[in-house]
Each structure stands twice: as structure tokens, then as C-alpha cells.
Amino acid sequence: MDVFLTSPWIPPEWVRAHGLQPRGIWAAENLQRLPCPLSAGVCAFAESAVRFAQSRAESAAVFSTACDQMRRAFDAAIFRGQRQAFLFNLPATWQTAAAGQILRSELERLGRFLLAMGGRAPSPEQLWLEMLQAGRTRKLLLESARASSSRGFAEAVARFHWDGSFSPPPPAAPADQIPLALVGGPFLASHWKWLDALEAAGGRVALDATEMGELSLAPPLESETVAKDPFDTLFRGCLDNTIGVFQRPNARLYSWLKPRLASRQARGIVLWHFTGCDLWRAEAPTLRETFGLPVLLLEACAEPGAAPRDLNRLQAFVETLR
Ligand code: SF4
Known part of the structure; x- marks a missing residue:
């Protein structure tokens, strides 16, 4: 089932x-x-x-x-x-x-x-095997994040969330594209065309910090030696690695973002949120103030083909960062 x-x-x-x-x-x-x-x-x-x-x-x-x-x-x-x-x-x-x-x-x-x-x-034993398998796949995805194409990485993570499998994402096109962080709520298959539009505009996602992107990939198990109590290890992993905008305070999210924005050399943040999602929308000023980066808000309802205005905003955002 x-x-x-x-x-x-x-x-x-x-x-x-x-x-x-x-x-x-x-x-x-x-x-x-x-x-x-x-x-x-x-x-x-x-x-x-x-x-x-x-x-x-x-x-x-x-x-x-x-x-x-x-x-x-x-x-x-x-x-x-x-x-x-x-x-x-x-x-x-x-x-x-x-x-x-x-x-x-x-x-x-x-x-x-x-x-x-x-x-x-x-x-x-069965639980431990499943934890090991999931941990190995998350590790492979995390290792491929830096060098993958924006869309290829999003597709590979989605595949893992759909059936647990790993297929190596294609490498990023070598170009002088502007590295950006994509931060925010669920980024669905129907939204992947935004990533093509971003790359066509001269940008690339250097950090996919959407809820279902890298944020969803907990670090692998510290040891592959079978734990005494795998359920306890699972529980502790969930407690330590749940990082979300819904947490109070949401300091964990900012602690997670800070080193990654720096190491990926993100020049700006695209804040992705669904219409009606006050949780993510409300983060815009704090993201700006905390990291000193320009932030572009994009709403999930608008797709490139259907909303030329938003596509123009995305292109202008990349252009201003050149
Ligand atoms: S309101 Fe925001 S946090 Fe809640 S389900 Fe929608 S996107 Fe997710």
C-alpha cells in the first residue's frame, strides 16, 4: 500500500x-x-x-x-x-x-x-536496514548538490521522496551563472520549469533550501554499525534534524542557512512561497536583514508561461546581480 x-x-x-x-x-x-x-x-x-x-x-x-x-x-x-x-x-x-x-x-x-x-x-534489524539505505541515498544527494544542474537536482531529490531511489543528477552547465539560493516552501514538479527559466536568465540554484530540497535531506547516520536501539536512533535523528520555518524559534533554519549561503557564494535569495503561506512570506525581511542579501519573493501559483510579469521580475533580479 x-x-x-x-x-x-x-x-x-x-x-x-x-x-x-x-x-x-x-x-x-x-x-x-x-x-x-x-x-x-x-x-x-x-x-x-x-x-x-x-x-x-x-x-x-x-x-x-x-x-x-x-x-x-x-x-x-x-x-x-x-x-x-x-x-x-x-x-x-x-x-x-x-x-x-x-x-x-x-x-x-x-x-x-x-x-x-x-x-x-x-x-x-529491518528498521536499521531501511535507515541505512535512506541515509546512504541522502548522502549521495547531498554530495551531488553543489555540482548538479538546478533542475536535475530537484528531480533527483523528488525521485528519492517518491520511491527511495537515487539517480545521479546531471552536472551543472559550466557557465558564469549567478549563484542563488532558493529558499521556501514546497517546490513541486509543476514548478521545475522555473529552474529552466532561472538558468536561461543567467542564474542557477547554488543552494536548494526549499522544504523538499536540501532541507529535507538529514545528514547520514554517524555509524553504520547496527545501533542497540534503532528506533531510538530514528527518533533522535528526527529530533535533531527537523529544520523548518514552523519551529519556534526558527533559529535552526537560520543556523542551517548561514554556512551554506556562504560556502555556495549565494549572491541573492529567491524566496518561494505559496499564496496563503504566511509562514514563509513573513521571512522576507528577516532573511534580508540577517544575511544582507537581496531577496526576491516568488509566488508558487505563477508559472513562467502563465505569468510573464513574474518571469520578468526573475530576469531583472538576476540582471541586477551581474
Ligand atoms: S501554508 Fe506554507 S507551511 Fe503550510 S502547507 Fe502551505 S506551504 Fe506548507
Whole structure:
């Protein structure tokens, strides 16, 4: 059975260890059949998640409480008939023992849900194997990030989130393109054409810091020697490596960005956000002030072909950085 995940912070190896197939819905090629949500103020990604879950009622869907929109999307999915849905309470803090306890018990509760969906109880050895495999693939992706084409890297990460596989992304074209950081919310298959437009304009993504890009690739396990308690290692990895705009404070996000923006020599930041996503949109002034880089806001609804105005803004942004 497919288990569709709406958040990159829910560990796919935990699902796979139960004998089920985790799939990040953001990697689905047909996630956004309609260009924009019709309901004012609703995040198009959250709305697409509801529609997608509704259309796959035979599968399971896992939502998270990372934001109010996604929390509400879970309710809407249930109202619309998706009975095999799970709401993962993702703590917005990590600093206290209570936050850790919530995360651990949510992973255990998710495990019980997966068993109810027909999964098998994972042995520690099986879980460890899945963790090793996922960790190795994340490592390969992280190692290829610097030298890959913008679109090729986005596609390779999406493939990992869809079926766990790794296919080496094509190398970046050797050119004097302006290195930029792409920071923000879900970057879907339907948005990849933005990356072609960016490269055509003379820029390139030197750092993909979208939620489903490098931000979603936790560092590999410190040791491949089988852990005494693989579940505990999984839990601690989630606690240490969940880095998101929804966390309070969101200092982890800025600590993660700082060395990477410097080492990739990013000259500007493209802040990618869905219409209705106040969480990411609100970061624009702080990103500017913290890193002293110019920030261009782009809305996910607008695609290059459909919104020449946004394409012009992107071209002008790259041009001003020359
Ligand atoms: S894009 Fe923003 S509003 Fe939409 S689900 Fe993600 S965090 Fe929530």
C-alpha cells in the first residue's frame, strides 16, 4: 500500500520498515491539476494535498501539524471521505524533554496506524536496514548538490521522496551563472520549469533550501554499525534534524542557512512561497536583514508561461546581480 506523506519531516524509513511504500506527495507529477486554489487564503499546496488524498482513497495519507493550513487539510480530507488519514503532531519546539516525548510518542502512534493499514511490525534489524539505505541515498544527494544542474537536482531529490531511489543528477552547465539560493516552501514538479527559466536568465540554484530540497535531506547516520536501539536512533535523528520555518524559534533554519549561503557564494535569495503561506512570506525581511542579501519573493501559483510579469521580475533580479 502507498502511504502519502505531506511533510518531509515524517521519516519514510519508518513507513518502509512496516512493509508499506512511503511517497512524498510533493514529488507526484500530477499533484497540482488545477493551477490555483479557488478558496481565498487557502494554501494551494494544502488544498492539493486534500484533493490528492481524496483521489487515492485506497491508499493512506499522513498529514502533519506543521502549520494550521495542513492541520485543516487533514480535517477536510476526513470530511471528504478519506478514512485512512493520520495527523502527525509535529512539535514546533525541540528544546524540552516534553517536545522530545511528544515526537517519540507520535512516531509510535504512527507505527500503530501503519499496522492498522496492513503493515507488519518491523524488527530492529529491518528498521536499521531501511535507515541505512535512506541515509546512504541522502548522502549521495547531498554530495551531488553543489555540482548538479538546478533542475536535475530537484528531480533527483523528488525521485528519492517518491520511491527511495537515487539517480545521479546531471552536472551543472559550466557557465558564469549567478549563484542563488532558493529558499521556501514546497517546490513541486509543476514548478521545475522555473529552474529552466532561472538558468536561461543567467542564474542557477547554488543552494536548494526549499522544504523538499536540501532541507529535507538529514545528514547520514554517524555509524553504520547496527545501533542497540534503532528506533531510538530514528527518533533522535528526527529530533535533531527537523529544520523548518514552523519551529519556534526558527533559529535552526537560520543556523542551517548561514554556512551554506556562504560556502555556495549565494549572491541573492529567491524566496518561494505559496499564496496563503504566511509562514514563509513573513521571512522576507528577516532573511534580508540577517544575511544582507537581496531577496526576491516568488509566488508558487505563477508559472513562467502563465505569468510573464513574474518571469520578468526573475530576469531583472538576476540582471541586477551581474
Ligand atoms: S506551504 Fe506554507 S501554508 Fe502551505 S502547507 Fe506548507 S507551511 Fe503550510
